[in-house]
Amino acid sequence: MVRSMYSGVAGMKANQNRMDVIGNNISNANTYGFKSGRATFRDMYYQQFRGASAGTQTRGGINPSSIGYGAQLSGIDLMMDSSSMTSTGFALDACITGEGFFQVMDPDGNIYFTKAGMLDIDPATGALVDSNGNFVLGTSATEGKLNSSQPGQEKIFITVNSVQASTAKVEKQIAGKTLTVESSKETKEANVSFAFSKSSDMPDGQFVKAIMDSTSSVIQIQLNANETFGSLSDLNTMINEAITEAYGGPHPGGTFDFNVDPDPFKDADGNNITLKGSDIVDTAASEREGGGITMANGLDDLLKNFKFVDTGSYFSGEGVVSMTIEPGNTTGGATGDPADGFTVKVTVTPDGGGQAITYEGFISKERAENSRGGNTVLLENPDGDSNDTITMSYPNINILGELDATTGELTGVNPDLLTAIGAIPATGMGTAEASYPTKKLGWGKSTLTLEGGTEFHTQDVSNLTGIGIGADGTITGTSDAGLQILGRIDLATFGNSKGLAQAGNSYFTATANSGPVKLAIAGEQGTGAIRNSALEMSNVDLAQEFSDMIVTQRGFQASSRMITVSDTMLEELINLKR
Numbered sequence: 080m081v082r083s084m085y086s087g088v089a090g091m092k093a094n095q096n097r098m099d100v101i102g103n104n105i106s107n108a109n110t111y112g113f114k115s116g117r118a119t120f121r122d123m124y125y126q127q128f129r130g131a132s133a134g135t136q137t138r139g140g141i142n143p144s145s146i147g148y149g150a151q152l153s154g155i156d157l158m159m160d161s162s163s164m165t166s167t168g169f170a171l172d173a174c175i176t177g178e179g180f181f182q183v184m185d186p187d188g189n190i191y192f193t194k195a196g197m198l199d200i201d202p203a204t205g206a207l208v209d210s211n212g213n214f215v216l217g218t219s220a221t222e223g224k225l226n227s228s229q230p231g232q233e234k235i236f237i238t239v240n241s242v243q244a245s246t247a248k249v250e251k252q253i254a255g256k257t258l259t260v261e262s263s264k265e266t267k268e269a270n271v272s273f274a275f276s277k278s279s280d281m282p283d284g285q286f287v288k289a290i291m292d293s294t295s296s297v298i299q300i301q302l303n304a305n306e307t308f309g310s311l312s313d314l315n316t317m318i319n320e321a322i323t324e325a326y327g328g329p330h331p332g333g334t335f336d337f338n339v340d341p342d343p344f345k346d347a348d349g350n351n352i353t354l355k356g357s358d359i360v361d362t363a364a365s366e367r368e369g370g371g372i373t374m375a376n377g378l379d380d381l382l383k384n385f386k387f388v389d390t391g392s393y394f395s396g397e398g399v400v401s402m403t404i405e406p407g408n409t410t411g412g413a414t415g416d417p418a419d420g421f422t423v424k425v426t427v428t429p430d431g432g433g434q435a436i437t438y439e440g441f442i443s444k445e446r447a448e449n450s451r452g453g454n455t456v457l458l459e460n461p462d463g464d465s466n467d468t469i470t471m472s473y474p475n476i477n478i479l480g481e482l483d484a485t486t487g488e489l490t491g492v493n494p495d496l497l498t499a500i501g502a503i504p505a506t507g508m509g510t511a512e513a514s515y516p517t518k519k520l521g522w523g524k525s526t527l528t529l530e531g532g533t534e535f536h537t538q539d540v541s542n543l544t545g546i547g548i549g550a551d552g553t554i555t556g557t558s559d560a561g562l563q564i565l566g567r568i569d570l571a572t573f574g575n576s577k578g579l580a581q582a583g584n585s586y587f588t589a590t591a592n593s594g595p596v597k598l599a600i601a602g603e604q605g606t607g608a609i610r611n612s613a614l615e616m617s618n619v620d621l622a623q624e625f626s627d628m629i630v631t632q633r634g635f636q637a638s639s640r641m642i643t644v645s646d647t648m649l650e651e652l653i654n655l656k657r
Contacts (some may be wrong), residue, residue: 080144082126084645089149091118097631098154104619112195112585113617114157115624124176143448157601159576161179162618164610170546171198174615177607178569179599180587182216182232183209190216190232191586192571192579192596200237200540207554211584213569223563225553230569230598240560247332247532252464253521257340260527262332269332269532272297272327275522277304286312286356289321297526298322302356306592309353311337312346332532343520346499359456360523389470411523425458425469436460438469533559548611552601570606572597 092457097118107113125145134140162176173196175181180192197210207215218231223240247269248261262269274297281288290299298317308314319334343359346352426437460467520553538558543565545557551566573579574594579587588598602608 081645082148084642086147086149087638087641087645089123089151090242090641091376091635093150093152094631094635098628098635100155101624101628101631103132105621105624108611108617108619108621110195110585110617113619114159114194114581115617115619117156117158119153120150123148123151157577157579157581160618162616163609164613165616166613168446168612170612171200171548172196172614173198173548173568173609173611174613175570175607176610177575177605179572179601179606180576181209181568182571183211183213183586184216184234189588191582191584191588193587195585195587196609196614200543200546202540205237205540207237207568216572217569218567220564220566225564225567230600232569232598235554235568237540237554237556239540239556239558239565240539240544240563242533242559244535244536245531245533247529249527249529250545251525251527253525256520258520258527259336259338259340260524260529261336261338262334262335262529262621263530264331265532265534266331266333267533268330270296270529271332272526272528273300273335274298274362274526275300275302277302277356277523279304281305287317287321289318289325291322293326298325302360304355304357304360306356307353308344308356308359309359311339311342314359332529335529339520354520357594359520361521379567384465390470391464391466422457423458423471423473425471427523436463440471442473486619544606548609550602550608550610552609566603568609570599570601570609571598572604572606 097120100116101120104115108532125147127143127145129141129144131143132141161177166174173181175194175196181196183191183193185191191213192210195210196403199210199214200206201208201212207217209215216232217235218229219226219233219235221238244265246262246265249258250257252258260273276299278288278301281301283305286303286306286308288301288303290301292299300321302308308317315335315337318337322330322335335643339427343354344352367500423440423441423442424437426435438460440456440458441454442454455470455472458469458471459465471473538560542558543556545562546565547556548552548554548568552570554565554567556565557563573589573596575592578590578593580590580593582588597604599606
């Protein structure tokens with residue numbers, strides 16, 4: 080009877096310990112990174128009453144007989160299975176989608192391991208810390224580069240690159256020339272835009288006027304369309320003087336250098352030439368005086384309805400223009416049959432000599448016969464940029480006569496036109512030459528925006544925006560110096576993670592049975608990837624815990640009842656004396 084009382088007491092102790100474990104699990108059901116425990120029992124020692132004996136030919140064998148002394152707590156196992164993740168929206172929250180632990184170090188140098196990834200940056204030191212203020216370990220970065228490609232166990236200090244000084248600059252291709260504009264000072268105020276226009280209403284002697292809007296960073300540059308500019312240097316000086324006058328003093332960005340390559344104030348032989356303001360700030364061919372081409376050799380009556388509509392932004396022609404219309408499809412179709420239509424060629428010979436450029440296009444016979452003068456043909460420079468083009472409108476080709484499908488000869492020409500045409504080639508429609516005021520610079524088509532201007536200045540963590548943690552633990556952030564690498568969070572693994580010891584604050588420590596710590600980059604060597612803006616929830620299963628609570632309660636109740644019954648039996652024994 081005394082033994083049964085001791086067994087009851089042992090059972091009550093064991094179930095009480097199990098209830099303590101269940102209570103701890105339930106209380107941490109909402110603790111990020113918590114790993115639940117599981118209490119297990121084992122029976123205690125036994126008192127043997129009879130030993131076992133083997134059977135003989137005359138008697139059977141006898142089993143041993145012993146009485147136990149109850150149950151005791153065998154151990155508390157850690158349940159290290161991963162739990163679900165919850166999104167937090169905070170960029171420095173992190174969880175591990177698989178095996179591995181974050182590493183942290185307290186002020187005394189003790190290293191702990193945790194699944195709770197509530198991280199932050201200490202504004203005073205720039206150190207990456209957890210919610211307990213302890214250092215997060217991994218690999219640091221210097222000047223935007225990781226100090227090592229191997230996983231580490233060092234404190235991560237977030238250092239932000241200084242912003243190097245630079246001038247504002249822009250480079251753009253306009254009318255076949257490279258226009259570069261750069262500020263003289265290294266400052267953000269040099270990040271401005273220039274919009275060009277021409278004016279015929281400016282007084283004589285005023286070459287350039289600048290207009291500045293206080294609500295925007297756009298500087299309007301107007302050039303006197305009637306004035307003549309002698310050099311790029313003079314143009315630069317006049318533009319900067321106009322900006323200074325409009326600003327009411329020197330511009331914070333300093334002076335602006337407008338450089339054009341090749342120099343538009345030089346001809347093919349390197350001789351100085353002059354440009355009018357209307358040449359520099361020109362927008363489209365259709366805006367030129369006359370709107371078309373004036374023929375020079377008697378073909379005006381025949382070809383006068385071919386008009387220049389526009390040119391591409393890279394049109395590089397300057398000088399004498401010759402125009403040829405030929406029967407036959409040499410560029411636009413697949414058959415090459417002369418009856419398919421007409422090839423239009425415009426050759427531009429630069430002023431003062433140089434290599435001529437021929438622009439070619441094709442007009443189908445069907446379109447030409449139905450034209451009312453509003454159709455256009457695109458002439459392209461086969462050796463140039465896709466923007467180096469001429470657009471022309473053309474008349475109804477039937478006024479020229481008909482083309483013989485076999486010979487390509489022009490027949491049925493209006494007799495009245497023959498007098499005006501003169502010696503027209505038997506198999507062609509004619510050639511015309513004219514001087515054509517081609518676009519010199521075409522600045523009026525472009526707004527130039529200078530970017531990149533900034534002064535040298537140092538930065539700290541307060542300048543960081545867009546901080547994030549990559550799947551491999553790499554921490555990045557954006558500042559005035561651009562996107563940079565700030566460090567890398569490395570993970571720790573163990574051969575037996577269930578052998579870790581719980582240390583409070585969601586921390587674990589290594590033990591003799593956990594195995595030595597192994598460092599790994601997230602996503603490598605069997606570790607899980609890191610996911611930011613999320614945390615790992617507790618792995619406590621409340622349904623299982625409440626079921627275990629009921630079983631534990633009944634076990635405790637049964638053990639206590641055993642003590643009560645044993646006491647009643649002792650009482651009966653004592654009452655025998657009466």
